[in-house]
Amino acid sequence: MAKQYDVLFRLLLLGDSGVGKTCLLCRFTDNEFHPSHISTIGVDFKMKTLEIDGIKVRIQIWDTAGQERYQTITKQYYRRAQGIFLVYDITSERSFQHIMKWASDVDEYAPDNIQRILIGNKSDEEEKRQVATGQGNKLAKDYGMDFFETSASTNYNITESFTRLAEQVLAANKKDLDLLRASVTDELNLAALEEEEGITDGAAASQKGCWC
Amino acid sequence: MSLALTALPPIAIRLPSTGEYPVKVGPAPGSQVQLSAARRKNLEFEPLSTTALILEDRPSNLPAKSVEEAMRHKQEYDEMVAGAKRRELKEAQKKKRRMKERFKQEDSIANAMVIWNNDVLPNWDCMRNTRRVRELWWQGLPPSVRGRVWSLAIGNELNITPELFEIFLSRAKERWKSFSETSSENETEDSGSLQADRESSLDLIKLDISRTFPSLFIFQKGGPYHDLLHSVLGAYTCYRPDVGYVQGMSFIAAVLILNLEEADAFIAFANLLNKPCQMAFFRVDHDLMLKYFAAFEVFFEENLPRLFNHFQINNLTPDLYLIDWIFTLYSKSLPLDVACRVWDVFCRDGEECLFRTGLGILRLYQEVLLQMDFIHMAQFLTRLPDDMAADNLFSCITATQMLSSNRKWGQVFSALMKDGSKEMANHSPAPRS
Numbered sequence: 104m105a106k107q108y109d110v111l112f113r114l115l116l117l118g119d120s121g122v123g124k125t126c127l128l129c130r131f132t133d134n135e136f137h138p139s140h141i142s143t144i145g146v147d148f149k150m151k152t153l154e155i156d157g158i159k160v161r162i163q164i165w166d167t168a169g170q171e172r173y174q175t176i177t178k179q180y181y182r183r184a185q186g187i188f189l190v191y192d193i194t195s196e197r198s199f200q201h202i203m204k205w206a207s208d209v210d211e212y213a214p215d216n217i218q219r220i221l222i223g224n225k226s227d228e229e230e231k232r233q234v235a236t237g238q239g240n241k242l243a244k245d246y247g248m249d250f251f252e253t254s255a256s257t258n259y260n261i262t263e264s265f266t267r268l269a270e271q272v273l274a275a276n277k278k279d280l281d282l283l284r285a286s287v288t289d290e291l292n293l294a295a296l297e298e299e300e301g302i303t304d305g306a307a308a309s310q311k312g313c314w315c
Numbered sequence: 316m317s318l319a320l321t322a323l324p325p326i327a328i329r330l331p332s333t334g335e336y337p338v339k340v341g342p343a344p345g346s347q348v349q350l351s352a353a354r355r356k357n358l359e360f361e362p363l364s365t366t367a368l369i370l371e372d373r374p375s376n377l378p379a380k381s382v383e384e385a386m387r388h389k390q391e392y393d394e395m396v397a398g399a400k401r402r403e404l405k406e407a408q409k410k411k412r413r414m415k416e417r418f419k420q421e422d423s424i425a426n427a428m429v430i431w432n433n434d435v436l437p438n439w440d441c442m443r444n445t446r447r448v449r450e451l452w453w454q455g456l457p458p459s460v461r462g463r464v465w466s467l468a469i470g471n472e473l474n475i476t477p478e479l480f481e482i483f484l485s486r487a488k489e490r491w492k493s494f495s496e497t498s499s500e501n502e503t504e505d506s507g508s509l510q511a512d513r514e515s516s517l518d519l520i521k522l523d524i525s526r527t528f529p530s531l532f533i534f535q536k537g538g539p540y541h542d543l544l545h546s547v548l549g550a551y552t553c554y555r556p557d558v559g560y561v562q563g564m565s566f567i568a569a570v571l572i573l574n575l576e577e578a579d580a581f582i583a584f585a586n587l588l589n590k591p592c593q594m595a596f597f598r599v600d601h602d603l604m605l606k607y608f609a610a611f612e613v614f615f616e617e618n619l620p621r622l623f624n625h626f627q628i629n630n631l632t633p634d635l636y637l638i639d640w641i642f643t644l645y646s647k648s649l650p651l652d653v654a655c656r657v658w659d660v661f662c663r664d665g666e667e668c669l670f671r672t673g674l675g676i677l678r679l680y681q682e683v684l685l686q687m688d689f690i691h692m693a694q695f696l697t698r699l700p701d702d703m704a705a706d707n708l709f710s711c712i713t714a715t716q717m718l719s720s721n722r723k724w725g726q727v728f729s730a731l732m733k734d735g736s737k738e739m740a741n742h743s744p745a746p747r748s
Contacts, residue, residue: 140529
């Protein structure tokens with residue numbers, strides 16, 4: 104049986120309520136856009152398989168609720184991720200200022216080699232813009248992140264930003280990846296490697312199960 | 316009949332390819348008329364307009380059918396007609412059964428309504444816990460008495476009056492007004508984080524109202540229930556500033572608004588959120604939430620050991636799906652009519668019902684879930700199938716025993732509360748004694 108994927112990892116979407124996290128995700132995985140999406144409570148899940156440099160990469164994406172109150176819960180999920188999207192809304196100055204808070208939480212709770220990327224969403228709403236592209240660029244540079252302005256509505260830069268973060272996660276785990284290239288039959292479960300010990304074996308084994 | 320018609324074209328299309336018999340000249344026009352008339356006589360049903368496509372002669376620019384082929388076509392055609400009739404008959408029987416079922420259902424709702432109105436509601440206090448009423452309650456409340464029963468069952472421990480609601484509502488309105496006038500100036504100033512917090516909570520309500528049951532199109536701006544939902548949530552944040560607005564509340568308030576008048580909806584809302592389980596969740600008291608999850612896992616393992624094990628192997632912890640279910644009391648993840656029936660039982664049995672319902676859902680989909688890996692299960696549980704039938708779910712809930720080593724939900728939970736620290740450390744269910 105052909106492998107469904109070579110590498111598996113988790114990405115997390117963080118940012119204030121209403122910046123469009125769920126919409127970005129729906130555009131990426133299903134190529135759909137609903138202007139008024141149902142609120143996310145707790146965490147939602149999606150997945151997609153990409154091919155990067157000939158490697159089949161399965162991405163699990165965890166879409167979190169944005170309200171501050173929920174952060175006690177969502178912080179628990181940071182350590183289970185390999186990559187994080189920090190999302191703000193270019194029409195909301197406040198959501199941009201909160202990025203600093205989100206980023207410092209990531210520093211505190213996420214694994215050390217976590218990959219981050221900054222997203223300024225709703226780039227199609229130019230007439231309501233409150234955050235200049237330059238501001239986003241500067242912040243991203245200060246934090247050593249890549250930066251994309253995106254629009255889930257017009258499908259601008261969506262695949263690009265998801266692919267970029269996936270590439271960064273792959274690069275950050277290059278050592279494990281080289282091992283993978285040496286073997287043909289195994290698959291690499293980055294997500295499971297980061298999990299608490301004890302369940303790793305079981306998770307890796309079960310990921311091989313075929314669910315089509 | 317539509318089924319048969321859609322099956323016709325392949326035959327019609329095949330006709331031109333009968334050029335295998337180019338030498339045969341068709342019978343004289345007269346005899347063909349006779350033939351098709353004979354065919355029609357054999358058919359025991361009114362020919363529909365499209366039947367002509369098959370039975371009529373072929374266009375004059377095409378070679379005629381051979382007799383052999385004409386017979387074959389006739390036979391094929393008759394078989395299709397017979398098949399269609401059979402299907403039609405079956406469909407009609409099915410429809411009749413469905414109608415009968417529906418009438419029966421409507422009858423029982425009407426009967427139940429009479430009982431609730433004449434017997435139960437006037438004698439609420441002495442009847443609510445009788446076996447007969449509890450059984451009737453389990454069947455689902457008739458929509459016309461649902462709101463009243465919910466109100467009575469939730470109670471009004473907080474002694475909120477409609478006047479008190481008006482007071483908090485007008486306070487909320489004042490605040491919206493003052494924020495909309497000054498918000499732009501305050502935005503960048505550091506004029507106290509409390510103010511900013513309140514403001515963001517008001518903004519969040521506005522944002523969330525349109526994202527509450529968006530498919531119903533009644534809570535969005537301009538919709539009939541938009542202002543009502545705004546009022547109830549706004550008044551609550553003034554009434555309980557210590558709790559404030561938390562995402563998920565808008566769904567609870569919306570379901571209440573669909574069943575109760577404004578002030579009654581507010582009273583039920585405030586009292587409902589004041590229950591220990593709801594307070595723990597909406598205040599995001601993480602330790603307490605973990606206790607609830609641990610108690611849930613005790614009964615999960617007891618009821619569905621195979622699935623429990625599968626979840627453990629895949630590291631699918633209950634918080635990942637229970638948070639959405641509990642925060643919205645299932646109103647976001649279940650079809651609304653099914654969710655209302657869960658609310659019925661929740662009003663009867665309290666928080667235990669919420670976790671029992673969760674186990675019922677897991678039982679209902681156990682076989683599907685056992686075939687899935689982590690991400691597929693997580694996706695499945697946060698977006699349950701929208702064709703879930705209430706009866707199927709409720710028989711799974713019935714099959715779920717809320718007993719673990721002779722301990723009920725409340726006992727398991729308080730045991731975890733008492734000496735939970737040890738068990739919480741490794742986040743596993745309580746050992747069975």
